[in-house]
Amino acid sequence: MPENILLESPLEGVRVIRLNRPKVLNALNADTIAEINAALEGFATDEAVRAVILTGSDRAFAAGADISEMSGQTVSSMVTQNRFALWQRIAEFPKPLIAAVNGVALGGGLELAMTCDIMIAGETARFGQPEINLGIIPGAGGTQRLTHAVGKSLAMEMVLNARMLSADEALRAGLVSSVYPPEVLMHHAVLLAKQLATRAPLALRAAKASVNAAFENSLTQGLAAERQNFYLLFGTQDQKEGMQAFLEKRRANWQGR
Ligand code: CAA
Numbered sequence: 001m002p003e004n005i006l007l008e009s010p011l012e013g014v015r016v017i018r019l020n021r022p023k024v025l026n027a028l029n030a031d032t033i034a035e036i037n038a039a040l041e042g043f044a045t046d047e048a049v050r051a052v053i054l055t056g057s058d059r060a061f062a063a064g065a066d067i068s069e070m071s072g073q074t075v076s077s078m079v080t081q082n083r084f085a086l087w088q089r090i091a092e093f094p095k096p097l098i099a100a101v102n103g104v105a106l107g108g109g110l111e112l113a114m115t116c117d118i119m120i121a122g123e124t125a126r127f128g129q130p131e132i133n134l135g136i137i138p139g140a141g142g143t144q145r146l147t148h149a150v151g152k153s154l155a156m157e158m159v160l161n162a163r164m165l166s167a168d169e170a171l172r173a174g175l176v177s178s179v180y181p182p183e184v185l186m187h188h189a190v191l192l193a194k195q196l197a198t199r200a201p202l203a204l205r206a207a208k209a210s211v212n213a214a215f216e217n218s219l220t221q222g223l224a225a226e227r228q229n230f231y232l233l234f235g236t237q238d239q240k241e242g243m244q245a246f247l248e249k250r251r252a253n254w255q256g257r
Contacts, residue, residue: 004032007039010190013050013197015043018057025063026056028108032066033086036112040093047256050197050204052093053189054116055100056109058182061125064107067134087140091115091212094205096196100189101125102182111140114149117208119175120189121167122182127175128164148215149175200238201256206230 008016017039019026026032036054043049056062090097090112099105099116106128113119121127129142137143138159147155150173157163170176180188196204206229213225233239237257245252 002035002039004029005035005039011194011197013048014053014190014193015039015049015051016053016055016186016190018055019060019062020057022057022059024066024068025060025104026109027063027066027068028112029066029069030083030086033083033090037086037089040090040097044094047201049095050199050201051096051098051193053098053100053186053193054112055186055189056103058102058122060103060109061099061101061105061113062109063104064109064130065140084140087112087115091141094208095201096193096204096208098189098193098196100185101127101176102185104128107131107138107142108140111138111142111145114141114145114175117211118177118192120178120180120185120192121170121176122185123167123179124182125167125170125176125179126164127158127167127170128162129158130162130164132160132162145215146175149173198254200236200242200252200254202236202238203233203242206233 004021006018006020008018010016017036019032021027021032040052043052097116099113099119101113101119102122102125104126105113107130110127110129129138129146131138143159146158154173165173165175167176167179171179178188210226210229213222217225238254241254242252
């Protein structure tokens, strides 16, 4: 049984992973990241799971990597344990992953949220990469994913000078896609996940991989990846069904085949 996360099933097809270390504002220790990975591994192969929400509490999505756990680390322990490599596996989850952020998403907390596909936030959420205050830098994607999301100048202010963003600033910067009153954030996250859960699973997987290719590749490589994924979907029953349903003016019945 996981000790640092709670697993919830609010609706058919939708699962919630809730970070649950309230005493330390959901600081992310190695066990928590391992538990998130284990949950996602199970969801990845479970056909009944179609979309996943990652969230925290009202006060904190997560206040960063666990500083108590990190404080005694050395170069050699960091290199040999290579803990942050495990964070990357979360980015490889093939189904839609939504981060629902209330409270603080700082340091590794923001990096974890940025690993998700869609980030939505409560109006009082705050975002930052304050690692510079600890004499370090972000180590789980903060210098890279944040720069892609908000552009160089704002990313530099956040990483070099620990600038925090309000939810409204994060929305304007493109870091989050929607902002809601904090008390209805989860309701909207579940609604979004429910919509995603009704979509053609193989097309969703291809769509996620294709959008992610935009961050990995040159435009030419990204366009080639998109085209390949597009062509491959013509080998699925869902493509036949989706187009037939359109022509017959009825709702498609997706099989994930
Ligand atoms: N790791 C471990 N413990 C943490 C923590 C963290 N990242 N963030 C908060 N806590 C603990 C505090 O130590 C405190 O514990 P005690 O009650 O035992 O003292 C408890 O959570 C509550 O925190 P505060 O009393 O500080 O609460 P606050 O409301 O006054 O402040 C805060 C909230 C602004 C988030 C503040 O806690 C804070 O600045 N936290 C650290 C944020 C940070 O630096 N994150 C980056 C971590 S490094 C990283 O993430 C590296 C990476 O790239 C992967």
